[in-house]
Amino acid sequence: MATSDNKTAENRPTGKVGRPRSDDREKTERGERILNAAEELFALHGYDGVTLRTLANAAGVDVALINYYFGPKQQLFDTVFQRRAKILNQERLSALEQAKSEAAPEAVTVEKIIEAFLRPLEVAQESQDEGWRNYCALLAYVNNSAVWGPLLMSKHYNDLVDVFVEALRHALPGSKDEDIYWCYHYMSGAMSLTFANTGRIDRMSHGLCRSDDFQAAYDRMIPFIAAGFRRVCG
Amino acid sequence: MATSDNKTAENRPTGKVGRPRSDDREKTERGERILNAAEELFALHGYDGVTLRTLANAAGVDVALINYYFGPKQQLFDTVFQRRAKILNQERLSALEQAKSEAAPEAVTVEKIIEAFLRPLEVAQESQDEGWRNYCALLAYVNNSAVWGPLLMSKHYNDLVDVFVEALRHALPGSKDEDIYWCYHYMSGAMSLTFANTGRIDRMSHGLCRSDDFQAAYDRMIPFIAAGFRRVCG
DNA sequence: TTGACAATTCAACAAGCGATGAATTTAAAT
DNA sequence: ATTTAAATTCATCGCTTGTTGAATTGTCAA
Missing domain, CATH: 1.10.357.10 (Tetracycline Repressor, domain 2)
Structure with missing residues (x-):
């Protein structure tokens, strides 16, 4: 029962590699978008029911960025819960x-x-x-x-x-x-x-x-x- | 947080292919052993936290046997809950x-x-x-x-x-x-x-x-x- | 202007996933 | 005795998993 990938997510990664221009930053910071999406998905499907790729897609972010911000999956879960x-x-x-x-x-x-x-x-x-x-x-x-x-x-x-x-x-x-x-x-x-x-x-x-x-x-x-x-x- | 595999499970598959002799059947039938192990593991780790291989190992049966008895994973879950x-x-x-x-x-x-x-x-x-x-x-x-x-x-x-x-x-x-x-x-x-x-x-x-x-x-x-x-x- | 650092994408990794078709052995029915 | 069906293992399929190293682009302080 892994979550569906929802390719038509509202927030997509830019597709361009490298640090983005500071003027075209989204209104909600990427780190926060990850936490929000994680919160929603973990709540609905539990820890094991959410894959980092599904999460990345929902947050409109590359998979690797999750680890960059929050470390391994377990640590992300703790951070979400703690917030x-x-x-x-x-x-x-x-x-x-x-x-x-x-x-x-x-x-x-x-x-x-x-x-x-x-x-x-x-x-x-x-x-x-x-x-x-x-x-x-x-x-x-x-x-x-x-x-x-x-x-x-x-x-x-x-x-x-x-x-x-x-x-x-x-x-x-x-x-x-x-x-x-x-x-x-x-x-x-x-x-x-x-x-x-x-x-x-x-x-x-x-x-x-x-x-x-x-x-x-x-x-x-x-x-x-x-x-x-x-x-x-x- | 998938469950550990516990290679030293009490009940092991016989290792011999084919239908087993009726005289050396285990006291608890294999189908029931699967349900019991599934019940325990699903309760502890949730649906997505349990893999069929972990389950097979815990029940002391081959992976394929789970599907043979209970169909796909979701159906097994329903059966466990229903019982x-x-x-x-x-x-x-x-x-x-x-x-x-x-x-x-x-x-x-x-x-x-x-x-x-x-x-x-x-x-x-x-x-x-x-x-x-x-x-x-x-x-x-x-x-x-x-x-x-x-x-x-x-x-x-x-x-x-x-x-x-x-x-x-x-x-x-x-x-x-x-x-x-x-x-x-x-x-x-x-x-x-x-x-x-x-x-x-x-x-x-x-x-x-x-x-x-x-x-x-x-x-x-x-x-x-x-x-x-x-x-x-x- | 250069160099350190921050933020991001991409590609790949080894491991693991659920599912299944084929082969094998035994039991039961005829 | 033969045939049919039940119960089991094995090998493998195509995909997905979490994680990471390298490359890229931008910012900012010296």
Whole structure:
């Protein structure tokens, strides 16, 4: 199931060898175009489902340029995954800080914590930048993979977990850490699948619900998860 | 990230050409060995991460035999996925029927419905047959894939969804179908990741929780999900 | 103006890919 | 006994894979 080559890609390599004139550079830099195309293709087909040639074609770039910019394939994958992880972590952390200061001196509620965790993803998906939608699918792929998950999720998201779990501890006094971690895990799974946008719910609900209706997904998800936390960790 | 070839596989091809003597047949038939190995490898590396040669080696058969038994690669994948889907569907349906008859004439509770949905998976994973553990990871892979999900999940699991949603409708009178489907989707995501057994929770909880502690995962998951349903669909 | 460096294409590499036709051996049916 | 069919290995096909070295063209500082 390797991706089709799509010879009629919008961005083609110039065909001329050597460094290009600085005046006819494309609006999006080539390095960034590679990352964007990689993000989309990896999200859809997984690491092994994408060949460097397909990727090069989609990005409108020569194959060799990928290695020039990002080194071997595995390193490219890590770079793609890392790029938005940083941003997402910042967004979530600042959302949590804001919730804390709004609630002070009271402890912030479970609902608000979960909102701080989920809203940045919803905002990202709702945004113009379609790269975020691709990244969410990539996140679902990595999160559910026994090969990549242990490597990349731990590397780029473990610190964030600590902060949110600490907040949840205060919101749910008397709860056991073990319970919190398990609930966090359920939240992570529900979120992954939901924002992976696979079109599954559309078919399963006979068209009643729509995968790309992030508002609908989001509105229900916060109370759903929060109620779960309260029941198990209460 | 193609799988390593593992030349020292336990089951080797005999090396002798032609149909084997019926008295020195292996205890597990070759066709079944192929399916088992495929299940394990596809679950770990995804469709494109597994080559027929790696698979043949793991199953201890010649490459050509895979095609002989199961046709092209895609068809093999479908067969692997289908095999246990049938069984799982039966188990879940009969668990639901039993819950219904136990509750009669009252309507069965949300908790019991979710238990009927989850317990068969837990029993499967807890069983001796390690193939079930692999299948759960495969289910997570397919469920979260935008390529395979729409094809295989709908094909093999949509009927089951209808039955369970119908039961949930009665357990949650006055609820909107849209709400039920979204909650069902959250449940599906939480379940996928949890039973995919990626080792993620082990690292995230600094060793406090263990991925393979299915009992722990299961005990908390039912109240978690049920509380979510009640809050959103109540 | 020269020389170092950056950015790009091209061509090739060895290895590996899925698939299949032919040959071979045995089992089962007649 | 013969024939037919099933189960297996082997060799090979044409293509694709990730990676790299060499050549080319442009920029920019000395």
